[in-house]
């Protein structure tokens with residue numbers, strides 16, 4: 579069975595609806611067909627200075643949210659990136675394959691620097707660590723949102739470079755798995771920017787941990803436009819289109835069906851139904867979250883079992899890599 583892998587950073591107190599629709603929903607579907615590895619990218623989160631107790635809490639919450647969202651730890655390995663020390667080792671090998679200018683040209687790095695975030699070297703080498711995450715598991719597909727596309731491209735480049743320079747077929751060149759419509763959920767207050775845990779204002783973010791009243795309120799006050807026509811057209815009707823995408827991905831109704839169903843109705847009707855659909859997904863999610871957080875020992879067991887599975891694969895890959903690059907065998 580081909581393997582797939584994906585990760586999320588524990589950079590806020592809850593995942594948001596963009597993480598859920600853009601990635602988690604696909605993780606859940608794909609675990610039926612693939613040998614799936616899903617991890618909390620705690621090493622990547624260190625690129626932003628965070629209080630240690632807060633990082634610990636967020637890491638637990640993120641792992642629990644994977645499971646509450648439908649990842650089945652009996653089938654899919656759920657683990658913390660830092661527990662598999664090979665990630666950092668392979669990350670180093672990837673750093674040594676990457677040109678300085680290549681790293682500095684990555685849009686995410688440039689954006690963060692442009693926003694005045696004082697960049698540490700970890701932020702610069704972030705994509706190389708991510709390449710290591712992916713290549714470690716011979717992942718055939720990587721289910722992510724649109725914002726990760728460039729990272730997957732550099733991962734493919736690095737895999738090919740490695741194979742060419744050292745030994746053919748050592749690393750598997752992965753394919754992105756990015757669904758067109760759901761891959762970019764937008765900020766409700768500014769539907770031309772992506773919904774982002776670190777950049778969107780609270781009102782623009784639908785957190786999976788928000789209480790239902792709050793979620794409804796945020797959706798009812800989402801920015802739309804001055805027309806009154808419910809139509810999918812991201813270029814000129816970003817707000818309405820975003821609401822339609824949220825509805826469609828969660829309810830399973832197609833965009834044309836939704837357009838005709840809401841024809842002649844105002845945006846209020848659409849928003850009300852989007853809120854219903856979001857709550858129908860989030861309420862059972864929150865119930866499962868409460869149960870999971872109630873039993874921290876069980877969560878620790880899940881993450882430990884996931885690390886055991888991941889270690890087996892990671893050791894084998896690192897052995898191949900050591901051999902290929904000329905490091906002496908370690909164990």
Ligand code: TYM
Pocket residue numbers: 583584585586587588596597598599600601619622707708711712720721722723724725726729760761762763764772773774
């Ligand atoms: P992160 O933690 O920012 O986001 C986790 C996942 O959610 C997706 N996503 C979105 N999808 C649609 N609309 C949005 N508004 C939205 N916001 C976020 C992201 O595309 C991602 O799939 N670098 C990664 C973490 C990572 C990783 C990896 C992923 C580290 N190593 C290896 C895959 C494979 C990140 O920061 O995602």
